[in-house]
Amino acid sequence: MNDMTPEGREERRGKLKGLGHARRRVEDARFTQGKGNYIDDINLSGMLFGDFVRSPHAHARITSIDASAALELPGVVAVLTADDLRPLDLHWMPTLAGDKQMVLADGKVLFQGQEVAFVVARDRYVAADAVDLVEIEYEELPVITDPFESLQSDVVLREDLDPEAPGSHGPRRHHNHIFLWEEGDKAATEQAIESSEVVAEEMIYYHRTHPCPLETCGSVASMDKVNGKLTLWGTFQAPHVVRTVASILSGIEEHNIRVISPDIGGGFGNKVGVYPGYVCSIVASIVTGSPVKWVEDRMENLMSTAFARDYWMKGRISATKDGRITGLHCHVTADHGAFDACADPTKFPAGFFHICTGSYDIPVAYVAVDGAYTNKAPGGVAYRCSFRVTEAAYMIERMIEVLAIELGMDAAELRARNFIREDQFPYQSALGWEYDSGDYHTAWNKALEAVNYEGLRREQAERVEAFNRGETRKLLGIGLTHFTEIVGAGPMKNCDILGMGMFDSCEIRIHPTGSAIVRLGTISQGQGHATTFAQILASEIGISSDSITVEEGDTDTAPYGLGTYGSRSTPVAGAAAAMAGRKIRAKAQMIAAYLLEVHEDDLEWDVDRFAVKGAPERFKTMAEIAFASYNQAIPGVEPGLEAVSYYDPPNMTYPFGAYICVMEIDVDTGEHEIRQFYALDDCGTRINPMVIEGQVHGGLTEALAIAMGQEIAYDDLGNIKTATLMDFFMPTSWETPTYTTAFTETPSPHHPIGAKGVGESPNVGGVPAFSNAVHDAFRPFGLRHSHMPHDHWRIWKVAHELGLHG
């Protein structure tokens, strides 16, 4: 009855649980009841188990490998070494960064924990026993763990590379040098800085850390020798790319390979690359004819699969006396470990680091990144961020603070004075990006007001006085950050991985009774795609999100896509979903026109139906149209209601946010307490506020970990010191503060629904917010900069060196 009234329309819209609805995550019923299906839940008849013999040394020549005792152990089926893989040309494999990497140690080892031999046995217990029985003799070589030393050293780490030949990113100037990558106008930048009234310079180190997902990496390979088909289950953030790579490496035709990513227990970039374990499980299955499972343990995950960060960033920033930034210069020495296995789009060896002008209108800038090999594990993945964006955001947000000190200006005011103005969007940055949209001043002012910024500054000044009078041993720090991300890689004109353009895809099949199945080229690792992609489509096609099944991760059924990382799922696959939905709607309009005996142009879309313009009582719902598409012969219209869209985004998206952290610091113990954390995110159109809030809480907690203690550390001999969760900091609820979330909404002008992606913003913005709070607490006592992580002893050391211990 009240279908035609606005109230009726809103009621129908509500029933769709579409865009903007705080819909409960449909995945959680199984995850919270232990009903997820992860790699280690896959058990096949006759399945064997593989386990690695790993190098105890960081740099050594292998003089002999004797597997005879292992092979005599009952239950051991095979022990693979590089010599066994050589005839297949699989002892090395290409990396995503244009380098190559040993699958199994070929003559030498280059980092502690490197894979040397692969034991295959009837179960994991026998395999573990056999690992102990493989005898390997090493001749130790000098170890280099410092990238600056590496670029000066006579020690050649990569003997397989011709020192004179260029690498895949241009000339190499030293045998341990990987690439030099530059962007921006060097001469103009140097001139601008040299002629400026104020210059601030600082070395900003973003330490090595690790994504450490709860589920470690693993795979199950099953080669069916009868039909020639290989099925590969794995912890893959990009299953389709894995299929293509596996086909190229193995020579098995791509249609004979099926890659399946089941439930994945967190990825955060750790599961983007291809690891020796995947390759060895495939080879072992081909060799033995049995399915072979490989699953790493926590220590293996932390010591061998991809790390993140390890960027030494030398920043120079200049300004006028009244705080107008005039130029930014940054040179990075990037420690890539033993192999360049960064997961970046091919043309960007330093990812999107050149987003490092951040939220600021900086007229001229230049960045250069030198990659170096060291005797550390390979990686350099984007740990809950778009490629090297966290490093860039940390660098600029620290440099702004240092510049504020140099200028004697409040850091909030310095930011506001230099923000790109709303009327400047779309904005061309000095380093070549086109920022699609933003309204930084509005977000910033909202954040400052929410925390009573001026009141906090007064309190801080009083605290300093009380400290100086000996009345307290606690300092107060106010950590400010305004970050701008670049996510949603990306346009095929400049973004590819191993030659595959970074589009993504969505396929929709509407069932006769009006429900649907949707498949995408992405793969959720906890992001909640099954919940949120259904919401995008509910609003596009008028079918309740509860009636839409979302499926990802099986390359035999899902359309090709580049996977989930770099906050690209919503910007790219989410756009593909909307576009595919619009194709469905276009066909539905033709069907509705036929059913209602009107011209298509006489119909208008109304939430879940097409209605005749001016006669809203004459309509066909999407469910009615779906049924008609299967049971009526409509002239000129094919039966069925399906659509597929491959979406090549015209630009990246640029989420931004304003974060403020209020922290108490005990100068005697180095302990901290986060009193308040305010996080304002602008991710454009908001698909599901509850999922966004969850993403922000999770990302902030990872940022807390990184800023306040989490690191991958090595001693001088290249021994990893943080390979267990005793020493590698993973916050529990106990260490996690309460967060206040807020938002502004500036839709992306080029995205079909205006969404920008949010999963990584809190990590990108959170790290500088926590770190700046620590620095700000000590700023009144003369601190300019100190390196993360800000764990107890490092904070204590800052206080000690500032003379605060009397």
Place this chain on the structure above:
Amino acid sequence: MIPSAFEYHRPPSVAEAIRIVSERGDDARVIAGGHSLIPMMKLRMAHLEHLVDLQDVAELRELSIADGIVRIGAMVTQHELITHEGLAQAVPIVREAALLIADPQVRYMGTIGGNLANGDPGNDMPGLMQCLDARFGLEGPEGSREVAARDFYEAAYMTDRADEEILTRITFAASTGGYAYEKQKRKIGDYATAAAAVLINAQDGRVSRASVAMTNLSDVPVWSEAAADALIGTACDAAACDAAVAAMSAEIDPQEDSRGPIEFKRHVAGTILRRAIARAWARA
């Protein structure tokens, strides 16, 4: 993270456990809560042929308080120590300390006996028991004996216990007066960067008795008689605390590790002890 193969025994009595351990010698180890031993086995840093689980030995699960004496069986868990109301009244410092051990899941399994017998310098109970002047009951093939907690620890993982002996019970007197257990750690589940156990009795506004023990600042717990002596007879004023901290500092020997360098640990030890003294004095 998979241990090598072992035989698993679950004897019903201490005598039977001792028999198995005596027969198997070095190849056998007793397991209590398992939170130290099992990780070592998974890392293959401990290779055992025989694991002797004490969880079926009922007599080791008893906790009694009579005539001012607390008797705790070795298999009493940290969780049971925390939730025992009688113990909380008789010796409240035990609950305060046990609540700072690891996390609830560990405390459901972890036992006082395992915590004491392993000799890990990071464990909290050894220092606490030294502070309380507890005595440990040991049973072996030659019979039973008692040893003072303050005499039990020789070096990291080295104690007065012989290989074939089992630490079966802990006894100490109820403590009336002020108490505090102060612990700094990096996160839940971590061992102490520094921890201090302090007991103080007051009479007429002065410290009449005191006991001070420090944890994870040497390869054994450090019971500092000199630190306690520095407090006794004073009004627990700043000078007395300074003297106690100085005395304690002379007896600890912290090592650099991922928790921080030696200088930091020494500073934290002093800060932690000052806080423990202040709290214990306020409660005395």
